[in-house]
């Protein structure tokens with residue numbers, strides 16, 4: 001890399017930090033996109049710029065400052081980066097581990113500087129930065145969730161793995177390569193390869209964070225377009241799309257059942273306790289049902305206080321199995337009253353269950369049959385499950 005001189009790479013890196021900080025600030029202040037995470041990222045870049053941006057300016061500083069400031073700056077910017085990452089991924093992890101790692105790292109750097117050793121501060125800084133990079137790998141892997149493809153997970157975690165490996169390699173170098181102490185003490189510039197590698201890894205991490213934010217925005221837009229804003233269940237349009245997809249799978253032998261649930265005397269909840277109680281009741285029902293459904297079941301709000309579950313069946317035509325699930329949803333709702341203003345508010349629902357029929361691309365026949373059973377359940381006294389007779393098989397109930 002003769003064409004590259006190290007001071008130029010360091011200047012490009014410094015410029016990159018300033019531009020990245022301004023970009024994150026713009027996202028936070030102007031566009032209000034993930035403002036807290038973006039502000040943390042901006043602070044991380046500014047800190048990196050302030051503590052690494054000008055090697056020449058530091059040349060005249062006393063040894064303690066020349067060694068300590070970059071190490072503390074790197075540690076601080078890594079802490080800010082992991083904090084931003086957690087905000088972006090909406091991690092529920094408490095910040096204790098970051099506080100511990102940050103404190104231990106800073107103490108290690110401080111103790112190293114106090115000992116007068118040229119190596120100890122850099123060793124402490126490098127080890128704590130590598131530990132934070134590994135923590136970032138765990139955060140990203142957890143935050144992306146199991147449904148993300150392996151390729152995406154690999155791409156997202158790779159720069160953090162790279163940073164941790166760079167740190168571990170440098171730790172080994174510091175410990176086992178003679179002459180490093182003088183290197184550090186004299187503030188010798190890194191080799192061009194090392195400077196470029198370091199710049200590429202840190203720049204890729206920033207790009208990754210931007211990709212994560214875009215992914216979060218897409219997930220948010222997806223949520224807003226597919227979900228009912230009050231209850232979080234699928235909205236009618238998304239549910240109908242899921243039903244159309246399920247109908248297409250029916251031909252391939254993948255059966256499913258539909259259960260339409262309608263809250264009983266829901267008008268009385270609104271009239272007796274107010275509209276806010278009605279809204280809370282709808283949210284409560286969805287919470288209870290979701291807890292008793294599998295991840296593969298799709299719960300949608302068809303409108304008002306009417307919901308529908310699309311449940312894939314292990315054995316196509318297993319109406320009895322679907323009826324058992326529906327009965328469980330009914331029983332659980334009745335057993336878990338809503339706590340409203342300190343008072344238990346018992347809710348019940350009526351349920352109609354039916355199987356879909358083939359040659360019905362949008363599943364309207366299945367929905368109409370389940371709806372007819374729901375009305376039968378209402379007419380027979382509510383708080384019960386009624387099951388449609390299969391179109392082509394023996395009656396079940």
Ligand SMILES: Nc1nc2c(ncn2[C@@H]2O[C@H](COP(=O)(O)OP(=O)(O)OP(=O)(O)O)[C@@H](O)[C@H]2O)c(=O)[nH]1
Pocket residue numbers: 230262263264265266267268270274275276277278279282303304305378382
């Ligand atoms: N709070 C609240 N109420 C809603 C919402 N959507 C629909 N409703 C109310 O739900 C009530 C439905 O009443 P009805 O259709 O008479 O049904 P019901 O009182 O549950 O009676 P049955 O279904 O026969 O047991 C109406 O008062 C609607 O205003 C909503 O999003 N929030």
